[in-house]
Amino acid sequence: MIFEALSFLSEEINEYFRNKLRIKEDKVVLSGIVDARGEIAIDGSNKIIVTLINIEKETTQTTVLGQHAANTAASPLQLNLYVMFSAYFNRGNYGESLRFISFILAYFQHKNVFNSQNSPGLDERIDKLIFELQVLSQDQLNNIWASLGAKYMPCVVYKVRMLNIDESIVREYRPEITTIENNSSLKS
Template identity: 55%
Template sequence: MIYEALSCVTEDINNNLKRKLQINEDKMILSGIVNQDGSIAIQGENKMLVTLVNVEKETARASVSNTGAAVFNATSAAVSINLYVLFSAYFTGNNYAQALRFLSYTVAFFQSKSTFTAQNTPMLDSGISKLSFELESPGADRMNNMWATLGARYMPSVLYKVRMLTFDDSIIKEYRPAVAGTSGETLPAR
């Protein structure tokens, strides 16, 4: 469900950027920043990266009582999590101004659409009722530690907390790995 949530948001931002900037290229890509061997994980340059940097358990789970008030319950068969998602500008040195522009576009997008539901995002997975994006202000020390942990050099970036995905065993479905095509591209399994 994490993949479904982040790929949907990435696609939505790309569609918005294509419409507003009149471009054909996907500028936002869901990707790690570095591979396990320390090499750069991104194919190409001049992209905005969407990277999951942390997952945390939501300790208070809200449910609605008969009166319509929110009741928080810490025990349930399901677990709810929050995601920390980093949007970073991977642009070459000559395009630093473009990096800052796309970082600004990202913040502006979430200012206009901070909540994703089936009503405003039809492509949202049916197992996700709502995603809420909150801008985080991690501070210089925490940001420095995060980039060091990621094993990458700092890039202009913004961090969002995404509330909240709820998991139970109903999300487990048959897994079909992708099949590599003859030209090396990955094709979805049928």
């Protein structure tokens, strides 16, 4: 469900950028910031990188209607996600990176709740996503970037409330095959 929620979000913001800025290319990429070798994990530059930086259990869980307290083992796990939007732009493009961070802020100021009524592309297993801007201290921000193993980029962090997870909604993910390569070494 985490992948579905964040993939949906990336597509929504890409559509917002296409409409607002009249651009054709996708500017938003769902990815870690750096790979295992410590290098930037995406191809190209001039992108907004959407990265999951933390998951926490919702501590103010509500009881699902119709469930008895004795049956709490079957109740869904309610999670909050912490998502960072980082502006990875070429050297000399710092102003543009700030512009795109401003667009992210404006987007969530305008629309911070996603549900089936206002977002038809939202996975049917997701009831609602609520985005709250997180104000981080300089120390917290420094710790995040250090733990990611990357140099600081202009960024903003949002808390995404509440993703419900239970065993019945988690499915195996198989990526779609888009091309088939012809391997001539297999032919006799």
